[in-house]
Amino acid sequence: MSMLVVFVPRRFFRLMVSDAKNITRDPMLMTVSSLSIAPAIGYWLGKAAMDDAALTAFGIALFSAYLAPIVLVLPALLIGWVTGFLMLEDRDDGALLALDVTPPGKAGFLAYRVTFTAGVTAVVTLFAAPLVIPGSGAGLVAVVALFVAADAVIAALLLPVAARNKVEGLALTKLINIASLAPLAAFAPYPLRYIAGILPPFWVGEMLLPLHSPGIGVPVATALGVAVHLALIALLFRLLREKAG
Numbered sequence: 001m002s003m004l005v006v007f008v009p010r011r012f013f014r015l016m017v018s019d020a021k022n023i024t025r026d027p028m029l030m031t032v033s034s035l036s037i038a039p040a041i042g043y044w045l046g047k048a049a050m051d052d053a054a055l056t057a058f059g060i061a062l063f064s065a066y067l068a069p070i071v072l073v074l075p076a077l078l079i080g081w082v083t084g085f086l087m088l089e090d091r092d093d094g095a096l097l098a099l100d101v102t103p104p105g106k107a108g109f110l111a112y113r114v115t116f117t118a119g120v121t122a123v124v125t126l127f128a129a130p131l132v133i134p135g136s137g138a139g140l141v142a143v144v145a146l147f148v149a150a151d152a153v154i155a156a157l158l159l160p161v162a163a164r165n166k167v168e169g170l171a172l173t174k175l176i177n178i179a180s181l182a183p184l185a186a187f188a189p190y191p192l193r194y195i196a197g198i199l200p201p202f203w204v205g206e207m208l209l210p211l212h213s214p215g216i217g218v219p220v221a222t223a224l225g226v227a228v229h230l231a232l233i234a235l236l237f238r239l240l241r242e243k244a245g
Helices: 002-007 009-025 027-058 064-093 095-101 105-132 138-162 166-171 173-187 192-198 202-207 218-243
Strands: none
Touching: 002 009, 002 105, 009 027, 009 064, 009 105, 027 064, 027 105, 064 105, 064 138, 064 166, 064 173, 064 202, 105 138, 105 218, 138 166, 138 173, 138 202, 138 218, 166 173, 173 192, 173 202, 192 202, 192 218, 202 218
């Protein structure tokens, strides 16, 4: 129960302020954080021109529809990367060891980090939704925001699990960014596309397919997407706790 102490509003706010200071002191982290809203704005401004150019050059209609899930997932990976890098810094600097003597402990601190990451990502997604998927129902937007927020948490946990230090963390950045292309697999033929279902961002693309597209249906896709995200988050959280000692 002590780990829940971290969610006391006053303590949670102090941790948020501390993280904000750490981000603003690092130009790289500050730049990456600021870019999280850029994909949606760029997509909205260039959508018409992009569709016209793709139709003229390649005969592809509504090319922007293929990019929409990527535009929504990319900010999650950026925000998740920032959180993951902060956790790498904490581990390299020995801050995680010091957390053992605090009421919430390491587990509580990790819970705060992933909760904050998910919350920020959900807000960014709700901002982006009217620009990227206008006219979508509230239910669809809510599910997409949930999946995208979970993708950010996965990116945040994956970095300190897979990297031993900040240098390796930087090297893993490209691999994490490649994951933003996973939603494109949802446009592959049915049922072969579900091979990519083990990749969490795939389910964002699946949710944004036209309703008449052959598939397993929105309720089943939602349930499977939730299951895949939760399973991977639970696994990464356990691995990170073990790695943190």
